[in-house]
Amino acid sequence: MRITQGCFSFLPDLTDDQIAAQIEYCLRNGWAIGLEYTDDPHPRNTYWEMWGNPMFDLRDAAGVMLELAECRKAVGSSYIRVNAFDSTRGFETVRMSFIVNRPPVEPHLDMTRTDVRGRSQTYSWRAAR
Amino acid sequence: MADLTISAGNPLPAVDLAADFRDSGVAEILEELDRELTGLKPVKLRIRETAALLLVERARRRLGLSTQTPTLHMSFTGNPGTGKTTVALRMAGLLHRLGYVRKGHLVSVTRDDLVGQYIGHTAPKTKEVLKKAMGGVLFIDEAYYLYRPDNERDYGQEAIEILLQVMENQRDDLVVILAGYADRMEKFYQSNPGFRSRIAHHIDFPDYGDAELLTIAEAMLARQNYAFDAGARQAMSEYIARRRTQPHFANARSIRNALDRARLRQANRLFETSSGPITADDLSTIRDADIRASRVFSSPASAAGAPS
Numbered sequence: 492m493r494i495t496q497g498c499f500s501f502l503p504d505l506t507d508d509q510i511a512a513q514i515e516y517c518l519r520n521g522w523a524i525g526l527e528y529t530d531d532p533h534p535r536n537t538y539w540e541m542w543g544n545p546m547f548d549l550r551d552a553a554g555v556m557l558e559l560a561e562c563r564k565a566v567g568s569s570y571i572r573v574n575a576f577d578s579t580r581g582f583e584t585v586r587m588s589f590i591v592n593r594p595p596v597e598p599h600l601d602m603t604r605t606d607v608r609g610r611s612q613t614y615s616w617r618a619a620r
Numbered sequence: 621m622a623d624l625t626i627s628a629g630n631p632l633p634a635v636d637l638a639a640d641f642r643d644s645g646v647a648e649i650l651e652e653l654d655r656e657l658t659g660l661k662p663v664k665l666r667i668r669e670t671a672a673l674l675l676v677e678r679a680r681r682r683l684g685l686s687t688q689t690p691t692l693h694m695s696f697t698g699n700p701g702t703g704k705t706t707v708a709l710r711m712a713g714l715l716h717r718l719g720y721v722r723k724g725h726l727v728s729v730t731r732d733d734l735v736g737q738y739i740g741h742t743a744p745k746t747k748e749v750l751k752k753a754m755g756g757v758l759f760i761d762e763a764y765y766l767y768r769p770d771n772e773r774d775y776g777q778e779a780i781e782i783l784l785q786v787m788e789n790q791r792d793d794l795v796v797i798l799a800g801y802a803d804r805m806e807k808f809y810q811s812n813p814g815f816r817s818r819i820a821h822h823i824d825f826p827d828y829g830d831a832e833l834l835t836i837a838e839a840m841l842a843r844q845n846y847a848f849d850a851g852a853r854q855a856m857s858e859y860i861a862r863r864r865t866q867p868h869f870a871n872a873r874s875i876r877n878a879l880d881r882a883r884l885r886q887a888n889r890l891f892e893t894s895s896g897p898i899t900a901d902d903l904s905t906i907r908d909a910d911i912r913a914s915r916v917f918s919s920p921a922s923a924a925g926a927p928s
Binding site: 543544546548549550551554555557558 | 723744748794
């Protein structure tokens with residue numbers, strides 16, 4: 492099942508040139524770029540593993556692409572996303588986030604419906620392979 | 621591709637180099653270099669030659685005659701204060717205009733910015749600097765400090781390896797300029813042959829002559845809206861000749877420091893002697909006495925110690 496999180500996730504996967512162009516856009520806006528990866532794409536799993544520190548003061552996308560290549564080499568069968576942080580309000584806010592790498596086989600999300608007190612129900616999702 | 625023209629008699633595509641030169645804006649940078657930097661004749665010549673080479677290389681690439689990015693890494697050697705950093709800044713602009721670097725910014729670093737303090741600290745630090753320099757020029761001042769032959773466990777070696785790797789694999793993304801004193805750079809290249817083979821352009825910065833330093837001094841003052849009077853100009857030329865024989869002489873940097881101190885004395889003099897309204901002329905004139913109060917004049921020409 493194709494996980495749809497962040498920008499562009501309903502589009503076909505971005506090529507490296509397209510990723511570089513999006514990163515250029517972020518850098519033009521003065522945003523810092525961070526790479527994150529995870530093997531658990533559950534929608535409630537907001538905190539992914541950081542790939543190194545966020546990169547500040549970059550001028551060109553080549554630096555990010557260098558890190559992305561290394562990240563893919565190390566955890567190529569994980570989800571990898573690019574986060575762009577905007578600091579204009581005095582704290583780093585995610586302004587843009589998009590997935591740049593997907594595992595060959597993506598997990599699907601199972602929904603479980605549970606009866607609780609009375610006739611009310613709760614729903615939960617589980618990322619299952 | 622506007623200047624790719626096919627002339628009637630010659631069916632081969634041709635490139636108008638003169639138009640290319642005009643359109644690229646290289647001429648402005650070269651003129652700026654000529655106008656704003658005093659002396660440095662051989663350096664300017666080398667930069668002109670390099671610019672011509674890169675322009676021709678670009679034209680060749682358009683006609684499909686060459687496909688590889690030329691090696692652009694450079695080495696600037698020369699004594700302190702001979703304008704290496706200034707020229708590196710111009711070089712970044714030049715390469716940007718010619719389209720060899722995408723952004724054209726200069727990241728100036730020394731050993732401290734590249735080499736870490738404990739195991740595992742160096743690689744991320746060096747990589748961070750390299751990432752910041754991507755799309756521009758990385759200027760490594762006093763590059764020979766990276767290599768410390770007396771300590772085999774020095775982390776500098778790690779930084780050198782990463783640098784070499786990036787210099788080779790990412791030639792499209794950044795240009796590295798190594799700078800430092802000529803003799804020590806020579807030793808550095810001897811012990812790191814990898815660097816020498818990856819650097820195409822070696823540019824040597826000569827020391828400034830006395831007359832050139834005086835011109836530089838006047839230009840520095842003019843930029844801050846100060847001027848010498850006739851006596852002070854004479855004093856300054858004597859100062860330069862004396863200062864040169866003393867230790868820690870750093871060409872234009874020594875001149876800048878001397879002028880900063882002269883301005884200090886001028887301000888002091890204005891305070892102590894003025895007894896009424898002073899004019900803009902008084903405020904911006906450096907007099908004989910402001911220069912001659914320097915210790916360079918009081919001590920014998922060969923005396924040791926830094927002047928004040």
